[in-house]
Amino acid sequence: MTVTKAPIDRGRFSNKTVFIMAAIGSAVGLGNIWRFPYVAYEGGGGAFILPYLVALLVAGIPLLLLDYAIGHSQRGSAPLSFARLSRRLEFIGWWQVAICVVIAVYYAAILAWSAQYVGFSFTQAWGDDPETFFFEDFLRSQSTSITLDFVPAVLITMLIVWLLLIVVMALGVQNGVGATSVIFIPVLLIAFGALVVQALSLPGAIDGLQTLFQPNWVALLDPAVWASAFGQIFFSLSVGFGIMITYASYVGRKIDMTGSAFVVGFANSGFELLCGIGVFSALGFLAQASAVPVDEVVAQGIGLAFVAFPAIISEAPLGTLLGVLFFTSLVLAGFTSLVSIMEVVISAVRDKLELGRVAATLVVTVPIALVSILLFSTTSGLTVLDISDYFINRFGILLVALVAMLAVGWGIRRVPWFAEHMSRYGSIRLGRWWVALVLFITPVLVAFMLVLEVIDAVTVPYGGYAPWMLAVFGWGIAAAALLAGILLAIPKWKASTPLEAPTHDEEVIR
Template sequence: MASPSEAAHPPEAHRGAFSSRRVFILAAIGSAAGLGNIWRFPYVAYENGGGAFILPYLVALLGAGIPFLLFDYAIGHRFRGSAPLSFRRMSRTGEMLGWWQVGICAVIGVYYAVIIAWALRYTIFSTNEAWGDDPNGFLFGEFLQVADPGIGLDFVPGVLVPLILVWVVVLVILGLGVQRGIGAASVVFIPLMIVAFLALVVQALFLPGAAQGLNALFTPDWAALADTGVWAAAFGQIFFSLSVGFGIMITYASYVGRRTDMTGSGLVVGFSNSAFELLAGIGVFAALGFMAQANGVSVDEVATSGLGLAFIAFPAIISEAPAGALIGVLFFGTLVLAGITSLISVIEVVISGVRDKLDLSRTAATLAVVVPSGLVSVLLFATTTGVPILDTIDYFINRFGIVLVAVVTVLVVTWAYRELPDLRAHMNLTTSFPLGRWWMVLVGGLTPLVLTFILVQEFRDALAEPYGGYPAWLLTFLGWGSAVGVIVFAIVAALLPWSKRTRLDKPASLVTVTSDRSSGKAER
């Protein structure tokens, strides 16, 4: 016989669910361990004290990263919905926060897929070193055919075809559902990604000059610890790499059984993500050490991050290294796997929100989200002006989208809705690692302070100097426009009515359920 709580809220199968805690953990690791772990962390660590950076990194992980991860888990697991529905069930005024996060994920998804398409193409290029003697010229010239912003919007066939393939893969995975799609893909892709990257690291460690690169990465600069910018970099790296603050972990946690140990799961995901980042640092700098020795220069002259590392520095390494083709296939193949598992988590936030709002089937919601996202992705980023558009939107949506919504969300939930005690009690009911008051202090106090500091610093930098030297129209309409646009979208989406079949009342608390059971009452 169904309990009143079950009658008020559809069964888990209606939305989908992960079959086990293990599958959920793999999916969460897949979301967290993305492109930034491989091409951003090594350089951030190198630039901010080398070996000494490990100290602020660990402080950031334990003091803000994992606590915020558990904050997201608690919201999704307690309120059993997408980001908009979870916040709506928390408070009638909270829905906009969820749609803000959905909007950010929609924007990120349309350009993130493009980078995966580039990596897919470079996996093939690695077999014959198609970039020749000039990886930089090949990337921006023959491959991407980059035009000055505003000059050309011609399609680039070399990007168009793999980009369409990426969206087809995403459509199939997400169309299959939470377990048969996301869960099954994570069970296959994550172990494969780890094996491939371990093979890459081992190969890199045997390159001549690898020790020089590792020495450059891990030699500590203790004086750097006195620089607040180094600490801000550590918190920023942790925050972005864990996929927290913009709806992903809220959504994934809503697909987990009610009596799952969420705090223990969070610790596994947090430390696994950091272990992968450390492994990436070792592999990347071992390879950069080889490149430096081969060219007779110091490591700092070849060290870089982002697109420059992946699509310029590594192709140069592949061209000179023994078994270069193998290194290339492993490196770019890992980027593809890491990118796909992250992309499906980003798009799932949007699909989940649309499903809950309109009460659509999985197939209908997936088509309604993925097809338009793919079209926008192709029209904007598979063109000769795709690179500057991508670079601009990525910069602004990360700095003034993700960070801002995270600060606002944690402050509202903590100080306006006063939900932290309830969330802590919920998490502690089925936990292997109880959350004390220290967790509420870290989430409601330290985290917003640090993120606000980072946000103010980024805002000052953006006003002081035009980002990337791009024209004002590009920064205004696509940069600031994307950051403001997601807020406008959130307001409009929150004003639209919910489907009459979507229940908006707060689910029964596990605390109440357990109390009733201990008194011999029926679960409600």
């Protein structure tokens, strides 16, 4: 028997529990807390649960299983895994890496804002006008031009975020990535659980929950609601852009991957439901305190986190505690997601250049951190973030996932083989149902969502921003990620890097 050895130890998760916690840590992010409640409300409230569950079962978990299958069978980062499937497909892995770089650059800024707001919660520094405080006093936001005027508070906090991230990433797969998730995810659950308990005790909480869960069955006839449900599942599970491929490559051969996928999928959705309960209970209180209907205070994203919730904190009993719990939850959820995003990039660079863990961490994180700080600790940071986030999520992640499914399913026809691989030690057998979903149903649904997003972006310029801003930081960034994937796939792998996946009988120490 031939034992394939390479000079670098890639690392691995010590057991199934650490892997699942890391995967949950990646899936549970800012979008769960500030996007799902609003999407559910807009999609018909209680009726939205039906398309949401359908989306989870026919798109989210099948795509998660496909990512697991690629990484677990090929034992490499996203680029190496695709290169081992076919050298022609390597660009897909680098495209995913480029998307992760874009997301990491701006994600750190949101973490910095959230960390600042943990402190602001003690003094309620936003005063009587949280909106003016956030946009003008705190960020000094400039939305009509691009400047390099730094915001000192954001600059310092972003430096701290990146330094902490470098330490975690340098510690490795088990001691850094895995340990962070094992510690942070239970703390996040406790913190947000405490927030939900407090929110439910507020006056008006029941009105908020009724607004969220009152079913609007007519909404189920709207294709946009179904597209929204699939989009939410797709984005929240961290599928399609290399994270789960990378994580699965660190898992032992005999681990139950199919059962793990269902655990991660339902854990992520369970946390989203918890977020909906907590957020809308608090919004119900704000509506009662402001003497307006709940639908007039509903918000999502940045507006929910940094405008609506500070207003709730100012009015609520034990508001300081509510604020600390909420913004601490944002920090914890965001940090575990950022760790997973950066691991995609570091793993790819390590495989390609055969660098040690610390060297690869510094090579990757220092340049990204510099770009992140230069762009997003300035008065233009919020504008660039808003545009980049919208376009890279829709025309980066959606498109690369569709291309990957078509390439693997129809280009090299490996989906049935993946089903067999995953079923070997899986508690849930992947039969024809999964093959049919990955080959036919899920690609059609993703393509449908993509078409809707393109039509929407072309007909209604996003956010009312200047066309040149959308061209540069929106369409330009999305196109640059694809171009980077193509260019990075050109250099050959080193002779010591095997471009054939190891067999089940081979132990790869790389």
